[in-house]
Amino acid sequence: MTGWLQPHRVVMMALALSLLLWSALSLRWDWLADYAPLMVEGIWNTIWILVVTSVLGMVLAIPLGLAQAAGPWYLAAPARAFCTVIRGTPLLLQLWLLYYGLGSLFPQFPWIRQSELWPILRQAWPYAVLALTLSFAGYEGEVMRGAFKGVPRGQLEAAKAMGMPRFTILRRIWLPQAVQRALPTLGGETVLQLKATPLVATITVLDIYAVSSRVRQDTFIVYEPLLLLAVVYMCITGLIVLGFRQLERRVPQRVA
Amino acid sequence: MDSLIAASGLGPALDLLALSPPGWGGNLLRGLVNSIQIALGAFGLGLLIGLLGAYGKLYGGPVIRDLLAVYTTIVRAVPELILILILYYAVTDALNQFLVASGYARIQISGVMAGIAVLGIVQGAYATEVLRGAILAVPAGQIEAARAFGMPPVMLARRITLPAMLAFALPGLANLWLIATKDTALLAVVGFAELTLETRQAAGATKAYFTFFLAAGLLYLLISLVSGQVFGWLERRARRGEPGVGGGGR
Numbered sequence: 381m382t383g384w385l386q387p388h389r390v391v392m393m394a395l396a397l398s399l400l401l402w403s404a405l406s407l408r409w410d411w412l413a414d415y416a417p418l419m420v421e422g423i424w425n426t427i428w429i430l431v432v433t434s435v436l437g438m439v440l441a442i443p444l445g446l447a448q449a450a451g452p453w454y455l456a457a458p459a460r461a462f463c464t465v466i467r468g469t470p471l472l473l474q475l476w477l478l479y480y481g482l483g484s485l486f487p488q489f490p491w492i493r494q495s496e497l498w499p500i501l502r503q504a505w506p507y508a509v510l511a512l513t514l515s516f517a518g519y520e521g522e523v524m525r526g527a528f529k530g531v532p533r534g535q536l537e538a539a540k541a542m543g544m545p546r547f548t549i550l551r552r553i554w555l556p557q558a559v560q561r562a563l564p565t566l567g568g569e570t571v572l573q574l575k576a577t578p579l580v581a582t583i584t585v586l587d588i589y590a591v592s593s594r595v596r597q598d599t600f601i602v603y604e605p606l607l608l609l610a611v612v613y614m615c616i617t618g619l620i621v622l623g624f625r626q627l628e629r630r631v632p633q634r635v636a
Numbered sequence: 637m638d639s640l641i642a643a644s645g646l647g648p649a650l651d652l653l654a655l656s657p658p659g660w661g662g663n664l665l666r667g668l669v670n671s672i673q674i675a676l677g678a679f680g681l682g683l684l685i686g687l688l689g690a691y692g693k694l695y696g697g698p699v700i701r702d703l704l705a706v707y708t709t710i711v712r713a714v715p716e717l718i719l720i721l722i723l724y725y726a727v728t729d730a731l732n733q734f735l736v737a738s739g740y741a742r743i744q745i746s747g748v749m750a751g752i753a754v755l756g757i758v759q760g761a762y763a764t765e766v767l768r769g770a771i772l773a774v775p776a777g778q779i780e781a782a783r784a785f786g787m788p789p790v791m792l793a794r795r796i797t798l799p800a801m802l803a804f805a806l807p808g809l810a811n812l813w814l815i816a817t818k819d820t821a822l823l824a825v826v827g828f829a830e831l832t833l834e835t836r837q838a839a840g841a842t843k844a845y846f847t848f849f850l851a852a853g854l855l856y857l858l859i860s861l862v863s864g865q866v867f868g869w870l871e872r873r874a875r876r877g878e879p880g881v882g883g884g885g886r
């Protein structure tokens with residue numbers, strides 16, 4: 381191992397660069413200008429759906445994990461059942477169940493149709509957000525259960541001995557240490573959540589994947605939109621990984 | 637029994653799920669069989685790729701290592717749905733161009749084979765990492781001892797490394813298997829008649845969305861629960877004879 385720049389890496393980078401040049405020069409990119417505004421909108425939709433569902437899912441996951449790690453059985457059992465069901469069925473099925481199932485159920489009730497919320501409920505994105513949030517909560521509930529259990533017992537006992545109220549223990553001692561332990565896993569799970577977002581295109585939400593499908597249908601160009609799509613997702617993945625690395629670095633790690 | 641069903645209000649739902657044609661149960665089961673077939677094939681292919689990849693990453697030269705790093709990084713960073721589309725179109729297209737160029741007729745790749753190939757390549761990337769970690773967890777002394785006795789590499793893998801790493805690899809592999817069963821649902825998007833697509837068609841035709849989606853959810857859940865049991869049994873078997881660490885024996 382003599383540093384990063386070894387001869388074969390130079391060759392590989394040259395190959396990658398020439399592949400990039402070849403695809404830039406000999407593939408068709410003339411559609412790009414027409415669809416640029418739509419693509420920006422699609423990327424924005426993908427990102428806000430990712431952020432909103434991850435944050436809401438995390439908010440749900442903390443009580444789910446807490447109930448399983450330390451709750452009484454009448455809270456632990458439903459939490460465990462919820463996580464098992466969410467983790468045991470495909471997200472696509474959950475999404476379609478909510479969208480087609482609830483979407484066909486709601487119009488049957490006149491009071492829903494006349495309510496203020498109806499213009500929102502008629503659109504697709506509430507169902508996408510709901511399904512992705514529940515899915516993230518199910519997976520993260522399991523992660524948080526392990527993280528809550530992994531906090532050393534002595535820390536909690538010390539807090540109790542100091543006379544801290546139970547909620548303060550949770551807020552000051554238990555939750556921060558659990559989140560710190562779970563951070564590397566949470567980063568990976570957020571990438572998985574990003575990779576789950578293109579499924580919302582199947583229920584007509586216009587994310588970046590839906591935009592590329594539309595380009596494919598309009599222009600009959602198959603590979604170029606898909607390749608660009610892969611690059612976009614890799615960039616967002618890179619940003620997530622970098623962001624979580626920053627977060628992990630902010631928390632002082634014990635070295636030995 | 638009949639009166640009980642009628643009283644519970646489940647009668648119409650059960651009629652819809654009947655196995656013979658007015659009911660759609662047969663279609664769902666056919667979709668389930670397709671899903672399991674693809675999941676098994678993809679998992680097997682993924683294991684094969686993963687094993688080769690893990691050995692390549694651990695013992696291969698610098699070029700092989702870097703190429704494998706590129707493979708696992710790209711596959712794990714791009715959504716499965718997009719990989720399925722790219723590989724589905726690209727593999728079919730490339731194969732047909734190759735066939736036409738060498739003078740054969742175009743062929744239509746069956747959905748099952750394409751699904752297995754695509755999901756297998758995706759699974760292979762994850763399996764590479766799982767197996768690499770498991771091989772690293774085998775105490776180095778055991779492998780060195782086998783080498784010192786002059787065991788050839790293949791026999792060493794078969795007799796020492798693979799059995800010893802199995803216990804470390806099984807939890808990760810169990811996860812991968814569950815991912816494989818659930819990823820088969822993505823093939824619905826390219827129009828392959830597995831469980832989720834059959835369900836959607838049945839639900840669309842009868843407008844009984846909840847009945848069919850809940851029934852399919854139950855089938856998927858059943859697969860998860862049964863395979864959880866099977867993998868638990870396999871792991872206990874792989875760990876037999878180990879001193880009790882970390883609450884291994886329940």
